[in-house]
Amino acid sequence: MASKYLLNALGEALYYSGDPNHWYSATGSGLTLNGSSGNDAMYGDSSVNVTMNGGAGDDVYYLYSTLNHASEAGGSGIDTVNTWMSYTLGDGIENLVVTGDNRYAFGNGLNNIITGGTGSQTIDGYGGNDILIGGGGADTFVFSMGNGSDRITDFSSDDKIRLQNYDYSSFDQVVSHMTQKGSDVSLDLGHGESILFSGTNISNFTSDQFQLTLDRTHLTQTFSDDFNSLSLHHGTSGTWDTGYSWFAANGGTLTDNSELEWYVNPSYAGTSSVNPFSVSNGVLTITAANASSSVQSEINGYKYTSGMLTTESTFGQTYGYFEMRADVPNDQGAWPAFWLLPTNGNWPPELDVMEMRGQKQGEIFVTAHSASSGTNVANAGTIYTDTEGYHTYGVLWTESKLTWYVDDVAVRQIDTPADMHQSMYMVVNLAVGGMAGTPSATDFADGSQLKIDYIKAYSLDEHTASAATTTTADHLL
CATH class of the missing domain: 2.150.10.10 (Serralysin-like metalloprotease, C-terminal)
Incomplete structure (x- = not known):
């Protein structure tokens, strides 16, 4: 007792x-290991898939891997x-x-x-x-x-x-x-x-x-897309590019990240049967999917298609608050991200508002890449928070500080790198592979979806005069 x-x-x-009166080990056990009616110490085994039931009394479960599970009915010690x-x-x-x-x-x-x-x-x-x-x-x-x-x-x-x-x-x-x-x-x-x-x-x-909670009283909105439709950039009109300016006509990928997908250009004739972007009820969905053999021949043999959107041609800003409300995928091998890059084309710096691995729900990464010390340094943080369903992911970028937010609450803060005082544009994409690992054939059987409710940007009041012209996207091109 x-x-x-x-x-x-x-x-x-x-x-x-x-204190325990009995000791049990999962080593060599079956799928279930039962304790006694007294106080038990239940030891798992990292190589054994086992559910341990202590029963009555005060029980202590030692879990050594995700294969080990503890089960209690409650009210029994x-x-x-x-x-x-x-x-x-x-x-x-x-x-x-x-x-x-x-x-x-x-x-x-x-x-x-x-x-x-x-x-x-x-x-x-x-x-x-x-x-x-x-x-x-x-x-x-x-x-x-x-x-x-x-x-x-x-x-x-x-x-x-x-x-x-x-x-x-x-x-x-x-x-x-x-x-x-x-x-x-x-x-x-x-x-x-x-x-x-x-x-x-x-x-x-x-x-x-x-x-604490984000104070929005000193922010002025400069960009907003509620995705009632998708405004693609063509020449002098539209909001979103479907890749970087250096992508080929049929799209591209990021080989340095070991990505396994090809970011499709929906207007390219050879892949016209595949469009990773769809809009319904004010939600933009980016879908990563298996590529058919005929599509693979058009995308340099890559086995997956997906989508990327950037404001490289249309919107950039120095400092401010940048935010996405989204429902991230939970598929093994899916790698959703929302980030900022310099409008002058240099790299680094890079500001990652959020990225995560589909199979690691509840865990997001927030990172500032900088070369101000002479070498590329990634100042990364891991945030443990609820990622099921829709959440907002944002970063407040000031001259002195970078503060990341989830659902309007600060989760991490660092000093602004010395080379991050220049205009940057927004990128949102759904990668496959890379840091998310090998895709699950089962999870990707029906594709993997990143669902985006909105993307918004705000200037800081002290920098409003120099901020980019307000952009509101509400038409389909």
Whole structure:
């Protein structure tokens, strides 16, 4: 029976799992490994596909690969998952320990104790009134409206707080809602929710520790496409190019990225049977698909077709906020991306608003490429966030800072590279292969789709006078 506990933000006792009385190993087991009615330690095996059922009592599951699964009915003890991998707790399990660096640790609807390792983790208790323990390293603690009140036991100077769906857009607002309670600090989130920081003072907090809602009051829209239709650029009219200016008439690809697709030019006669772009109900869909043998003969033998759109010929801007609302594919080998490149044709710099691997849902990459030091350096960050369904992905580019946003909430910030003070244009594409790996024949049997609701750009008020002319695309060419 569990006896060790901590108090959460509401003063409720949350218990750790008790010491085990029985030990079980998945090595050599079948698809299922059952425990006892007592406290069990259930050890997975990285090479064994197994579901472990601890049963009654306090059970601790040690998971060593994605082949290992923990199953609990709930209401039968205090149970814990301990793993090096990124992990989201399933139903019926109270506690989670994630030891791996650059991983996420997500809870469930119960009151959880979630503990990170000595590296960096993204920690989100989800529902319930949770206790969150970073465990060392630079951790990001995520809070969303409606998910209860949580306690952080060890918030430190290199940790960050991400506030999702709350009305805080400035550090001053955050501090004004803090209260010192003895040796702890309580942050009132409104709606009956709060964060309790143990063992700290209000004066210890700094603005760079908080990832807040985008303040749009100083932005002026300069570009908007809601994709009621697709405006392709032809000569002096239209918005979107279907590739780079150096692409051939039949399209092109990016061989340096080890991409496996060919970006099709819909107006090229030889591939007229294939159009990766379609519009329905205000949504642009870019489809990556298997190429028929007849089409392959027109696209240098590439086995996949897909689409790219750029504003290289029509729109560029220095600084501002650039945003896409999209539903990304979940197919193995799909590589969607939204990014910026210099209008003068140089590379680097490059500013990646978002890119991800279809098979790695919940994980996006945000990157600034720069050669200001004399060599090409990619300052990349991995963001763990919900990517199912439609979300907005944006970057705020100022003279001094680059700040990436997901659903209007800041997720990463770095200094603006010295060579990123020039006009840049937008690119959106759905690649195949490359960093996303070998495509799944099953997943690509019916193609892979990137669905885009809109793409917008805004200038910063202090730079509005020098921004590009407002572009609104609403016609089909």
